[in-house]
Amino acid sequence: MIIGLLACAIGWADDVEFIASAPSSVVAGQQFRLSFIVNKEGKNFQSPEIADFEVLYGPSTSHSSSFSVVNGKASKSMTITYTYALVGTKPGTYTIGPASITVSGQNYTTTPITIKVLPPDSNTSANQGVAGQSQSSNQQSLGEVSNESVFVRTILSKQRAYEQEAVLVTYKLYCRADVRDIASAKFPEYQGFYTQDIDLDQNRSWTVENYNGTNYKTLLLKQSLLFAQHAGTLEIPSGKMDVVVQVRNQSRQPGFFGGYFDTYQNVQKTVVIPAASIEIKALPSGAPAGFGGAVGSFKMSSEINSTEVSVNDPVNVKVNITGTGNLKLIKTPEIVFPNDFDVYDPKTNANTRVAVSGISGTKTVEYLAIPRYGGDFEIPSAEFCYFDLDTKQYKTLKTEAYHLNVSGTAADNQTPVVGQTPVAVKEDVKHLGSDIRYIHNGKQPKQGQRFFFGSVGFWLALLIPLLAFVLLLILLRQRAKENANVALRNNKRANKLARKRLKNAEKFLKAGDSTHFYEETMRALWGYLSDKLTIPVAELTKDNVRQEMIRHQATEQQCSAVLDAISECEFARFSPNSGEEVSMHRLYDRAVELITDLDNTLKRPI
Numbered sequence: 001m002i003i004g005l006l007a008c009a010i011g012w013a014d015d016v017e018f019i020a021s022a023p024s025s026v027v028a029g030q031q032f033r034l035s036f037i038v039n040k041e042g043k044n045f046q047s048p049e050i051a052d053f054e055v056l057y058g059p060s061t062s063h064s065s066s067f068s069v070v071n072g073k074a075s076k077s078m079t080i081t082y083t084y085a086l087v088g089t090k091p092g093t094y095t096i097g098p099a100s101i102t103v104s105g106q107n108y109t110t111t112p113i114t115i116k117v118l119p120p121d122s123n124t125s126a127n128q129g130v131a132g133q134s135q136s137s138n139q140q141s142l143g144e145v146s147n148e149s150v151f152v153r154t155i156l157s158k159q160r161a162y163e164q165e166a167v168l169v170t171y172k173l174y175c176r177a178d179v180r181d182i183a184s185a186k187f188p189e190y191q192g193f194y195t196q197d198i199d200l201d202q203n204r205s206w207t208v209e210n211y212n213g214t215n216y217k218t219l220l221l222k223q224s225l226l227f228a229q230h231a232g233t234l235e236i237p238s239g240k241m242d243v244v245v246q247v248r249n250q251s252r253q254p255g256f257f258g259g260y261f262d263t264y265q266n267v268q269k270t271v272v273i274p275a276a277s278i279e280i281k282a283l284p285s286g287a288p289a290g291f292g293g294a295v296g297s298f299k300m301s302s303e304i305n306s307t308e309v310s311v312n313d314p315v316n317v318k319v320n321i322t323g324t325g326n327l328k329l330i331k332t333p334e335i336v337f338p339n340d341f342d343v344y345d346p347k348t349n350a351n352t353r354v355a356v357s358g359i360s361g362t363k364t365v366e367y368l369a370i371p372r373y374g375g376d377f378e379i380p381s382a383e384f385c386y387f388d389l390d391t392k393q394y395k396t397l398k399t400e401a402y403h404l405n406v407s408g409t410a411a412d413n414q415t416p417v418v419g420q421t422p423v424a425v426k427e428d429v430k431h432l433g434s435d436i437r438y439i440h441n442g443k444q445p446k447q448g449q450r451f452f453f454g455s456v457g458f459w460l461a462l463l464i465p466l467l468a469f470v471l472l473l474i475l476l477r478q479r480a481k482e483n484a485n486v487a488l489r490n491n492k493r494a495n496k497l498a499r500k501r502l503k504n505a506e507k508f509l510k511a512g513d514s515t516h517f518y519e520e521t522m523r524a525l526w527g528y529l530s531d532k533l534t535i536p537v538a539e540l541t542k543d544n545v546r547q548e549m550i551r552h553q554a555t556e557q558q559c560s561a562v563l564d565a566i567s568e569c570e571f572a573r574f575s576p577n578s579g580e581e582v583s584m585h586r587l588y589d590r591a592v593e594l595i596t597d598l599d600n601t602l603k604r605p606i
Contacts, residue, residue: 016040016103020096020110025208026088027118027215031056034084034096036110040103045082048097053115058084088117122213145245145269149176152221152241152273153211157356160279164295164326165389166358167226167278169236173271174209174216178246180266185241187222187273189583191564192234194329196354198223225354227326229567230542231282239273283387287394294386296325296358300333302382302399311374311408315341317367319382319399324360325389327352333382333399335367340377342370371406379404494531495599498524502592509584517584521591522569525562528595532602542566552602562594 021035036047036059047059065078082099093116098109150173157168171187173179200220209218221241228234249263283295298321305316319333328350337343347368352361371377379402388395501524508517530540533548546559568587 016106016108018042018099018101018103018108018110020099020113022096022113022115023207024114025116025118027208027210028088028091028120031085031087034058034086036082036099036101038080038101038103038108039078040080041078042080042101042103042108044100044102046100047082047084048099048112050084050086050096052088052090052092052094053086053096054089056085056087058082058086088115091117091119093117118208118210118215119213121215145177145247145267150174150179150243150245150269150271152271154236154274154276156276156278158278160281161228162281162295162387162389163229163231163283164227164293164329164387166296166325167228168223168356169226169276170223171221171273173219173221173241173243174211175218175243175245176214176216179217179219179243180246181244183242183244183268185221185273186239188237188239188275190224190226190236192229192567194227194229194326196225196227196328196359198225198354198356223356225358226278227329228278228280229570231280234278234280236276236278238275241271241273242268243271244268284392284394287387288385288396290383290396291385291387291394292331294325294330294384295389296323296327296386297388297390298323298325298384298386298397300382300384300397300399304379304402304404307402308405309371309407311371311406313371313406315369315371315379315404317369317379317402319365319367320362321365321384322362324358325386327359327361327363330363330384330386332365333384335382336380337367337369338371338377338379340371340373340375342372344368371404374406374408377404377406378402494528495595497531498528498595501527502588502595505588505591509588514584517588518569521587522566525566525569525591525594528598529562532598549598549602554598554601558594558598558601561590562598565590565594 016039018036018038021037023032026032034050034053036045045059059082062081062083063078064081065076067074067076069075088094093114095112095114097112100107100109102108153170153172153174155170155172157170161167173182200223204220206217206219208215210216226236244266245268246264247267249265300319300321302317302319304318305314309315315337317335319335321327321330321333332346332348344367347366348363349366350361350363352359352363381398381401383396383398385394385396387393501520505517505520505524508514508520526540529545529549530536533545533552535544535548542563546563549559549562550556565587
């Protein structure tokens, strides 16, 4: 009995929750409910002042409770609700202040809530309700669904933006009819953008919105942040979705007691998701040499583990870049350590949050270096350059430069340890062939034994390498003549190497390895262009590739197609895509078709 009472006490000792609930938007003249809900028995409930709404009645109080015992553990829950019936009289946005209540001697208050009062439909009276619920709706009486009663809007946060500037695209469903289900949806694929989808609340509900003088029920479908990768007018293609709508039949059925009643049916309607376009402006000229494409608003700081170390002790420098912008695409700043340091590849970690305002968070770059000799050293500052959207100017941030004192000498060599792992240094790798010598046992050659020096085998051993060297020299000279025309050699092997890389990409495609598939496809396209246009890989850019393709008699459409395919490969790994497998197959087929088409088109420059 005592154990049961203790279990009940534990079940009842939950935290107190006191919340306010009301729709975020209502239509002027319509009745709605304002509720204050508490999960414990309380007293001294004090409602807020409700001056901007007409109070029809309230507060009315309702109680509900439940009690259960599961595996000997008792739990109890209860809810007390204070409800008001209100009417918005004048369009506008209003805030209802907090309510208060006392529970077990402790005072609790609700969070203020904001309610937007929308004007009534311009062509209907306010007492008809939301337009989709009016029985005078023409399409419902005919058993049809018009494009004006159910549609989708593609909403852009801005029509003009800079390269790498975040643009929010929102897809929202508007309806006046009774939408029962969304059967399927195919949203557009973004070409020329790096994208980040925003996680939406899975429990989001319908809201009311006034659009072009008419009130609609609306549902948020999808939101994404788009970062344009090049200037120009970029198109967002259209999509489509299938919705199930309940409509009224054309005929009415007789009732059991006489009279007639309406009958309804579910109708599936295909709704077009509209296309859109964004004008992307190129970043201003005059970018600093260290600019790596960062756009937004950022701050940078750094820290070092110690400025007093011994020879072979690890030196750890962390650089933190914090702000809002294209954080996942920014170039890692570089720290140039002194020559007497063994330097390891930096480790990068990003902690970001995607919201409608953009991508914000921190990107941390951790550098590890091992000093090999004692002395005083200067670790220079790291530089990070970005384009500031507020001032429309390039800004350069610098970290602190560190003065490092390293004690000890190179003779104090010991294998340094980072954490629990020994770190090999360059002088640890020695040529060991001279460390061990065979021990002669003192035996002398037997009498009459012939020595190798001066024998036929000795002379053959000298002549054969010489003859092989001469033959090899002749072959190399012949090969050098064949390879003298570098452009011709590269041109001949371009198609062969590209198709070999595409074969590797096809293996990754079949294995479902999207990351390596996009990398190998991009290498195939870049490698083909490098060989075909005789441009070193290190000097390949989209601008000079486009210029060289035009010189080699390619069309503007071919240039755009191959560069768009490369852009898609570059950013497909970061762009969530529900149809990724389909996109991979489509991209592979397009890459094969592009290389075949270019091989028949690209000719000597005109």
